[in-house]
Amino acid sequence: MQTHDMFITGVGSYLPQTVTVEQAVEQGLYPPDAVEEHQLGGAAVAGDVSAPEMALMAAEEAVKRSGGSPEEIDLLLYADTWHQGPDGWQPQYYVQRHLLGDKALGLEIRQGCNGMFSAIELAAGHLRAVPERRRALLVASDNYGTPLMDRWRSGPGFIIGDAASALVLDKEHGFAQLLSVTSGIVSESEEVHRYGEELFPPGCTSGREVDFAARSAAFNRRALTEAGGTRVWPKVHQLIGDIVRQSLDEAGIGLDDVTRVAMMNHSREITEQRFLAVLGLPLSRSTWEFGRMVGHIGASDQIVSLDHLVSTGELAPGDHMLLFSVGPGITVSSAVVKVLHDAPWRA
Known part of the structure; x- marks a missing residue:
């Protein structure tokens, strides 16, 4: 959009x-x-x-x-x-x-x-x-x-x-212009974040600890044994590229125009190999160095990174920032922000 x-x-x-x-x-x-x-x-x-x-x-x-x-x-x-x-x-x-x-x-x-x-x-x-x-x-x-x-x-x-x-x-x-925001979904991957858990009663009502690592691993093991089961992750990676391209197109810019990119605060391997590699961007243009010190902070990863960059002057007038996320669903979202002038509070 x-x-x-x-x-x-x-x-x-x-x-x-x-x-x-x-x-x-x-x-x-x-x-x-x-x-x-x-x-x-x-x-x-x-x-x-x-x-x-x-x-x-x-x-x-x-x-x-x-x-x-x-x-x-x-x-x-x-x-x-x-x-x-x-x-x-x-x-x-x-x-x-x-x-x-x-x-x-x-x-x-x-x-x-x-x-x-x-x-x-x-x-x-x-x-x-x-x-x-x-x-x-x-x-x-x-x-x-x-x-x-x-x-x-x-x-x-x-x-x-x-x-x-x-x-x-x-x-x-x-001080900044929101140029685009775009989302998409691979609905057949809906089970990834719940696999192995009963829908009812909810785990929080019966004292079950949340373990996303175990759920994801169990989902992947099952996918390997089913015909066509391994097609989910290629679809997700394809969607990542598609959503980012659409977001950039709607913003009227290309990847070369992106100054910095903020995504989920994950490990260096995941950041580089699963996300930045799909986008064709180097780690140096990401906010990984900042994010690795605060953890994956729910829905706040990208906005806190934006705040950090504009408050420290690492984003200057004319710079474009790509915000990107993958969440349950599996959903993929992307937005593009253009800095028009220095944030007023920096003065």
Whole structure:
């Protein structure tokens, strides 16, 4: 979807302190042989700070940096991937109560690692639908430090970190222009993130620990024994290339015009061989060096990286950034952002 009429006025993040892999190995949390294999540096760990509290801090920063007031927000979208608080309660209203008030429509989005891409697409449509609507606040937040999640071992090639991110979309102006956002799906891979688990009762109600590595491995073993079972991953890799090309085409640029690319914060091997190789981009143009120190932070990977690059001046006026993600479904999402001028808060 072309989004040349959408601008980013503010970006915010909440990143708690990092626990390094060396500290995790000393505590018996992280396998020593995985340090060299994956070359990850650590994970941001929030402790007892809840996801909604982190979301509020990131949102406050994004709104303040935008130069506008909370009352000007017409839509709040809250993306998450893990439990946010008491059952029967929704986290977006916590941000709404403490920051926005009653004007904005508030919705929660459960789209896994791609949640912020879905939020961007939905926000663009919502703002375009009514001329008087101007601004949307998009938030993502997760704290995985709960008994059913082992952040150091539950994922194949990544460590799970805690964080929150936020951005303000505006129809009129901003320091950056959102040029496109695109998504696609390989629905026959739906089982990858749940394989071996019963649909009911949900694991969280019966105390089953989440182990994405075991689920993925079991799915792959079954695929090898079934006729045509191994076709899923080639389709996913094909979709990655297709979605990125479509996103670039809609943005009106080519890969050579991309200054930096942000994707999920995974191991160096996965980043280089599964993703960057498909795109034909070197590791040096990615945000891997930054991401390896904070972990895979749910739906916040790309927005926190964007915040880091514009706040440190690593993205200059005229630069293009490609944001890219693969999530459950399996869904693939991509967006292109052009920096128009230095972010106001850098001054």
